[in-house]
Amino acid sequence: AATHPLWPQIEKLTMEQLGYAQQGVEGGVWQLFAEEGEMKMYRRELEEDGLVVDPLKAVHQVRGATAHEMAHHFWSPDVRFEWDTSIEQMTVLDRISSDTIIFLQLHKRVWPTAQRDALFWSHVRKIPPSHPANGEAYDTWIVCNQSTEHPDDPKDGKCVRVDLTVCFVCQTFIDPPVQEGEEITRDNLLTKITYCSVVNPGGWAPASVLRAVYKREYPKFLKRFTQYVGEKCESQPIAF
Numbered sequence: 001a002a003t004h005p006l007w008p009q010i011e012k013l014t015m016e017q018l019g020y021a022q023q024g025v026e027g028g029v030w031q032l033f034a035e036e037g038e039m040k041m042y043r044r045e046l047e048e049d050g051l052v053v054d055p056l057k058a059v060h061q062v063r064g065a066t067a068h069e070m071a072h073h074f075w076s077p078d079v080r081f082e083w084d085t086s087i088e089q090m091t092v093l094d095r096i097s098s099d100t101i102i103f104l105q106l107h108k109r110v111w112p113t114a115q116r117d118a119l120f121w122s123h124v125r126k127i128p129p130s131h132p133a134n135g136e137a138y139d140t141w142i143v144c145n146q147s148t149e150h151p152d153d154p155k156d157g158k159c160v161r162v163d164l165t166v167c168f169v170c171q172t173f174i175d176p177p178v179q180e181g182e183e184i185t186r187d188n189l190l191t192k193i194t195y196c197s198v199v200n201p202g203g204w205a206p207a208s209v210l211r212a213v214y215k216r217e218y219p220k221f222l223k224r225f226t227q228y229v230g231e232k233c234e235s236q237p238i239a240f
């Protein structure tokens, strides 16, 4: 609820991340490091205290599912194990409101690095079109994941705590446009996705190893997620 102590931070970070995701990748700041079909993955090489924290920005576009469907499945705890192969355990520590949950996740160990876990709030929100006039007809949906503290954090020191800021922003376009009164089918849905993440691994790991892990894991992760939602939704009524 809007009275929760985290609310001001959730509101501020979500809108900041929306702006950050909507910035283009021009200007040579972003380095294209992976490309598969419509998916393009960019990174900036950044180290903090000798730790690789390379910001990542992926842009993708998929047909057949809406931004609402994509964002809902990215946010929902109920389906996380169906697409996110990087996690071993997931606990919902708190449900702050109907659109904000606090997760504790144990990630699978990525050899040779030590096992990691993440404790973060996850907020999903729809942003009405800012220019409905020029044909921007549908809402933008955003999921923002931000590391946080929580009283029920086990703090058992069994693994290394990552610090993450992630945003998943998507918007649906009807392409090709449909005539007045014609029914929109899934073939008309084109959803543009921007996925941004900054993951501080929390404990030392060789830069070469981390960059290899990022290069291998992120393309697989986003491709698997979007394929999962497409398959799950194809036989369902469209949720705009």
Ligand SMILES: O=S(=O)(CCO)c1ccc(-c2ccc(C3CCCC3)c([C@@H]3C[C@@H]3c3ccccn3)c2)cc1
Binding pocket: 084, 086, 087, 105, 107, 110, 113, 116, 118, 145, 162, 164, 166, 197, 199, 201, 205, 213, 214, 217, 218, 221
């Ligand atoms: O988008 S989310 O919020 C979805 C909720 O699950 C999210 C995505 C990825 C992570 C993440 C957590 C830990 C690590 C470790 C591995 C060794 C040191 C850092 C990595 C590294 C980048 C590689 C990776 C990328 C994608 C999938 C799995 N592995 C990523 C966490 C959350």
